[in-house]
Amino acid sequence: QQPVQSPQAVILREGEDAVINCSSSKALYSVHWYRQKHGEAPVFLMILLKGGEQKGHEKISASFNEKKQQSSLYLTASQLSYSGTYFCGMTTDSWGKLQFGAGTQVVVTP
C-alpha cells in the first residue's frame, strides 16, 4: 500500500536536473510532495489532485498521471538548498489517509 519511490538516492552538481518518481498500486486521488532536511520536520512542497495537472514551485515542478497511478517530481537547475530527502504522499480519496513513500535522498554538490 505504501507508495514506491525511485531512485533511493541521487547526487547532483549544482545546475543539474533530476527526476524523482512515485507510483502506487491503487487508484489515486491526490499526490503530495514534501522535503525533509536532516534533523527537521518534513515541509510541504505541493499537492496535485487527479486530473493530470502539473504544478511548479520555483524550479521544482511535478506531474500526476492518474491513469498510470504515478507522479514525478522535477528538480531543474538544482541549487544547494535542494539537498534533502523528498517524500511523496498519496491518498486514494478526498477523505483518505496520506501515506508516504520511503523517500529519495538528494545531495547537491557545488
Add this chain to the structure above:
Amino acid sequence: DTGVSQDPRHKITKRGQNVTFRCDPISEHNRLYWYRQTLGQGPEFLTYFQNEAQLEKSRLLSDRFSAERPKGSFSTLEIQRTEQGDSAMYLCASSLVAGLNTGELFFGEGSRLTVL
C-alpha cells in the same frame, strides 16, 4: 507561534514503561495525523483523526498503542509496555480538509523516543 507543537521533544524510558506524547495542532485544522519515522525511512502512518473521530489505525500497530483527540483539539499518543523496537521519532501533523481538497500537512518537530 501558531504551528504544530509536540511535547516532549525527547523521551528516554526503560523497556516496559508507558509513555505519552502530546500534539497541539494548528487551531483551525480538523485533520490530525500521527506518524512514526526511523532513520532513513519515510513517515509510517499510525493513525489519524477527523475532528475528534479516529478514522483509522494502522493494522501494523499493536494494541499497546492508543491515541485520542478529545474535543477535536489536542491529541495524545500513548505507548504501553514500551519495547526497544518502539524507539523512533513520532511525528504529528495537522491539516485542513474541506470539500474535495486534501490539505497540506503541517508537521510538528517530533517527539524522539529512546527505549533502553
